[in-house]
Amino acid sequence: MAAAAAASKHVDLKIVFLGASGVGKTSLVQRYANDTFEPTQSTIGAAFTLKTWHGRRFGVWDTAGQERYKSLSAFYCRGAGAAILVYDVTKADSLHALDAYMDLLASAKDGCFKVLVGSKLDLAPDAREVTLDAAREYATSIDALHIEASAKTGDNVMDIFNHIGVGVFGFDAMTASANGSPASTPTPTASTSTVRLDDDSAAKSGSDKKKCC
Amino acid sequence: MSAEARSGESASSGSVPEYGILDPPPSPPSADVLRIVPGRGLVFSVSFVSSAGKKRLRPAQVVLSLEAVTIIPTDKKRGSSSPAPGVGESRHLWRDIARYGRRDEKSAIQLVEARPNGSRDSTILSFVLPSSAAVEWMYEAVAFFVTQAYVSHLNEAVGSGGSESGAANVGWAGDDTGAVAGLVDGAAPDLRQLVSGSRFSVRTKIINRFDEFQLKLHHWSMVQLLVSLHEALALEITSLRFCKLAGPALDAVATRLTDTLDAHREAIVGHPMFTWQQPRSEVREGLEMFAAVVLYGCVFRDHAALARDKALTKRISALQILPPTAFGVDAELAPALADTSALQANDHFVRARDKLHLVNAERCPRLKVVAILDACAAVYELIAQLSGASSIGADTLLPVLIYVILISRPPLLWTNLEYIQRFRAAEAMRGEEGYYTTQVWSAVTFLSSLDAADVVELHTQFLGLWRAHRSQA
Numbered sequence: 001m002a003a004a005a006a007a008s009k010h011v012d013l014k015i016v017f018l019g020a021s022g023v024g025k026t027s028l029v030q031r032y033a034n035d036t037f038e039p040t041q042s043t044i045g046a047a048f049t050l051k052t053w054h055g056r057r058f059g060v061w062d063t064a065g066q067e068r069y070k071s072l073s074a075f076y077c078r079g080a081g082a083a084i085l086v087y088d089v090t091k092a093d094s095l096h097a098l099d100a101y102m103d104l105l106a107s108a109k110d111g112c113f114k115v116l117v118g119s120k121l122d123l124a125p126d127a128r129e130v131t132l133d134a135a136r137e138y139a140t141s142i143d144a145l146h147i148e149a150s151a152k153t154g155d156n157v158m159d160i161f162n163h164i165g166v167g168v169f170g171f172d173a174m175t176a177s178a179n180g181s182p183a184s185t186p187t188p189t190a191s192t193s194t195v196r197l198d199d200d201s202a203a204k205s206g207s208d209k210k211k212c213c
Numbered sequence: 214m215s216a217e218a219r220s221g222e223s224a225s226s227g228s229v230p231e232y233g234i235l236d237p238p239p240s241p242p243s244a245d246v247l248r249i250v251p252g253r254g255l256v257f258s259v260s261f262v263s264s265a266g267k268k269r270l271r272p273a274q275v276v277l278s279l280e281a282v283t284i285i286p287t288d289k290k291r292g293s294s295s296p297a298p299g300v301g302e303s304r305h306l307w308r309d310i311a312r313y314g315r316r317d318e319k320s321a322i323q324l325v326e327a328r329p330n331g332s333r334d335s336t337i338l339s340f341v342l343p344s345s346a347a348v349e350w351m352y353e354a355v356a357f358f359v360t361q362a363y364v365s366h367l368n369e370a371v372g373s374g375g376s377e378s379g380a381a382n383v384g385w386a387g388d389d390t391g392a393v394a395g396l397v398d399g400a401a402p403d404l405r406q407l408v409s410g411s412r413f414s415v416r417t418k419i420i421n422r423f424d425e426f427q428l429k430l431h432h433w434s435m436v437q438l439l440v441s442l443h444e445a446l447a448l449e450i451t452s453l454r455f456c457k458l459a460g461p462a463l464d465a466v467a468t469r470l471t472d473t474l475d476a477h478r479e480a481i482v483g484h485p486m487f488t489w490q491q492p493r494s495e496v497r498e499g500l501e502m503f504a505a506v507v508l509y510g511c512v513f514r515d516h517a518a519l520a521r522d523k524a525l526t527k528r529i530s531a532l533q534i535l536p537p538t539a540f541g542v543d544a545e546l547a548p549a550l551a552d553t554s555a556l557q558a559n560d561h562f563v564r565a566r567d568k569l570h571l572v573n574a575e576r577c578p579r580l581k582v583v584a585i586l587d588a589c590a591a592v593y594e595l596i597a598q599l600s601g602a603s604s605i606g607a608d609t610l611l612p613v614l615i616y617v618i619l620i621s622r623p624p625l626l627w628t629n630l631e632y633i634q635r636f637r638a639a640e641a642m643r644g645e646e647g648y649y650t651t652q653v654w655s656a657v658t659f660l661s662s663l664d665a666a667d668v669v670e671l672h673t674q675f676l677g678l679w680r681a682h683r684s685q686a
Contacts, residue, residue, distance in 0.1 A: 021608045047610050059643060059648070061651075062607040064655075066612075
């Protein structure tokens with residue numbers, strides 16, 4: 001049905017991926033898009049992914065990470081409800097390279113939910129350069145949640161988005177997904193700040209994620 | 214009262230049938246074209262067939278503005294064979310309309326003739342509308358008579374992406390746009406052929422759904438709503454008359470328009486015609502397209518953006534000689550893209566180029582965005598074909614998109630992007646449409662922001678590559 005297809009393009013939450021080129025942003029997006037747990041809606045290309053999470057639609061924006069395009073990232077951040085900052089656990093300088101994105105994120109929504117993601121976790125046993133403590137400290141300094149993930153093995157990739165979903169929409173959204181109607185609660189920002197405080201203190205959900213290392 | 218005498222003449226000459234007050238009104242018009250003139254309101258050009266069904270009356274233009282409905286007979290240059298300047302005929306005709314549906318003397322409509330500047334040929338007929346009731350049913354009568362014409366015109370206007378036909382329909386919009394577009398010396402595709410092509414599945418769907426919306430919107434039971442919508446849009450047109458608009462002023466227009474359309478949307482959604490079938494977003498899309506078709510000529514030209522477009526066109530010409538690597542294209546993709554003559558023959562590139570040109574030819578913000586989406590889809594296919602990669606992220610897409618824009622030289626990108634940004638609904642811009650519009654936006658920003666030092670550096674890089682190449686050879 002054509003009308004239904006048009007309506008399904010509506011997006012409840014805009015998530016923007018930031019990070020230098022080569023840290024594995026695109027692979028993470030791919031891994032997430034190809035995961036079959038929640039349905040992916042067809043889009044014209046891989047740079048933009050539309051996916052349903054418990055009845056909410058996530059629009060995932062990939063950005064070009066090359067140095068010369070860095071200033072352009074501000075356009076992508078406009079109105080973003082969540083940002084995923086990606087660094088490479090096997091490259092020491094990739095973590096603090098994210099500093100450049102922090103002021104760009106100012107153009108995102110107030111209370112933009114930030115997640116710091118260390119990619120290439122599968123290579124960590126041999127080639128880890130960014131320690132877990134350093135990354136956690138950095139995450140605290142930028143007021144973000146921290147997760148390490150691997151696009152190759154798929155470890156923790158879905159968790160990134162589960163955390164974002166819970167952080168933005170609250171636990172109710174996950175439990176009340178049975179009816180699956182996004183129209184009933186279309187305001188995502190209301191609960192953002194309170195839930196994020198919980199996540200930062202790593203009270204319940206954060207702690208079990210970090211067991212992997 | 215010479216005008217009275219003139220009309221008497223033309224009536225007595227037998228060329229025009231006189232209608233009695235009890236005669237049936239003329240049959241619905243076989244109307245051709247509608248134009249919207251900024252500052253004058255909505256102009257309907259309608260030709261009528263008399264009730265006898267034999268005599269085709271001279272076409273007239275109807276100006277629908279807030280205070281009065283004015284009928285301007287078309288000038289006699291067109292129908293050069295008959296010397297009579299159609300005033301009399303239109304007057305009879307419009308007297309009929311004035312009688313049509315009249316219930317009481319209070320709402321009687323006076324027919325007034327005026328001759329601006331003492332001109333003999335251009336007599337203007339106006340209806341003076343003494344009461345609000347009269348205004349109301351006058352609108353109703355006009356709406357009744359021009360509905361068919363209007364719907365078909367709008368469909369045509371939405372459907373005709375071609376720059377030529379666009380300029381013909383909205384005469385004033387073509388002037389500057391054409392002049393600036395003329396700066397682009399690249400190979401412009403035949404847009405008419407493009408539009409009639411068979412690859413427009415999404416576009417065709419959108420237009421078909423808009424047709425459906427139009428038909429419903431012009432149903433007799435919607436007259437009140439339609440009138441208020443037209444009033445709001447006509448007011449906008451009137452206030453924008455002769456204005457040289459730039460950024461902030463147009464932003465204000467967009468905000469006002471959003472409010473207007475939201476208000477009407479609520480009323481439309483509540484209407485029985487729409488509640489049982491159309492989802493809310495459909496009504497919003499329909500109204501957005503409707504307003505875009507009506508207002509396009511007034512609000513498209515952002516003079517600040519046009520100036521930036523001129524600069525961009527020059528810059529793009531200057532950057533033509535640089536290799537793809539200068540814009541960040543991967544080393545493995547660069548050789549295939551560097552050969553521009555081969556690129557111009559590549560199907561995917563040609564499609565991307567045509568779609569990028571189509572962005573300027575479309576009028577509705579949504580259709581412009583659809584053209585952008587199609588262009589980006591073609592760029593994906595181009596990359597997949599050249600590199601064999603299956604998953605293409607933004608790291609790969611953006612540089613190639615920049616290069617494709619550089620080579621295909623689409624006209625007025627800044628102006629179009631500003632227009633989309635202002636008049637496309639904000640909720641749509643959070644999704645896929647917004648993403649690819651942002652991609653094009655950042656590509657254009659990148660091309661515009663290369664300052665002189667960058668360009669010199671790029672040229673130096675290029676010279677270095679070239680020398681290395683020569684020394685190898």
